[in-house]
Amino acid sequence: MKIRDVLNYLEQIAPPEYQESYDNAGLITGDANTEVSGVICCLDSTEAVVDEAIAKGCNLILAHHPIIFKGLRSLTGNNYVERTIIKAIRENIAIYAIHTNLDNVYQHGVNQRFAETLGLLDTQILAPKQNLQRLTARIKSDEAEKLRAALEVRRLDHLHLEWSMQGDWTSIAIHFNYSAAQHSAIVDVLEDVTGRTVPLSSWNVRESDPLVGAGMIGVLPKALSEKQFLEIVRDRMKTGCIRHTNLLNKKIHKVALCGGAGGFLLSHAIRAGADAFITADYKYHEFFDADGRILLADIGHFESEQYTIDLLQELISRKFSNFAAYCTQVRTNPVQYLV
Incomplete structure (x- = not known):
């Protein structure tokens, strides 16, 4: 079984042409014609993840985020991106990123897993x-x-x-x-x-x-108070810190969400009649845009996409039985919280 076979399977699920124009999803390092020895699934490719791949005998790192996002001018090891790439190439480890193309598919996508984790029903793409x-x-x-x-x-x-x-x-x-x-x-x-x-x-x-696009919207099995809802989000998304707008003293039933930086979807969430919008990477002044019309909650970029690791491992394990696929044990979140 070659790396190309794994990538072809993934690209049937999340075609690269569905990625955004700014993205760099695809094979970043390595030879697709190499036999697969094992796969490490992660959100971020880091030196520690490459070390983990070496220790487990894996020659394919399947990451959500591309390690090379902007153009590289050199490969001298001056930063973590260059060091990671150098180590991967030296150790003959391929790195493949499945990023906004996986964000933008309904079936087996990042936001479908996010919505399932929160227990949303009747889900659909927020912005087709x-x-x-x-x-x-x-x-x-x-x-x-x-x-x-x-x-x-x-x-x-x-x-x-x-x-x-x-x-x-x-x-x-x-x-x-x-x-x-x-x-x-x-x-x-x-x-x-x-x-x-x-x-x-x-x-x-x-x-x-309707099956391709950004974000997702659905309904809770039953309406909750804002505090109850935020507590469920906190517990199920394993975050001890949620930044949110003022509570509006209303029930939460319809919920919009977007894993990662989803601020561009706020207007879509409001137009769709969502009571709450859950995403990440909101800046201070952007919170004002909710303007009393919706509960806006920022749960953190890593936290909103963390279950993508399990999703990728499950997709690979169900399809291929002649090599192992692992969820990384390296917590790559660069953001730490003092609670």
């Missing part, structure tokens, strides 16, 4: 993704393998492709959520492989997909 597209092109059958190879070289091989033979031609249906840059890149690959302008035989646009 817009402008999902289907592109169909036709090329000659002997060009198909060249196209596969070219897409891989340009890191576009994650696109969901459907191949169907029709005489001397192969019809290629490409389903993807794309930016203008991705579209141009795909057209360029088609033209490079075929040496001609390839006509696009269809171009169908869906305005939104």
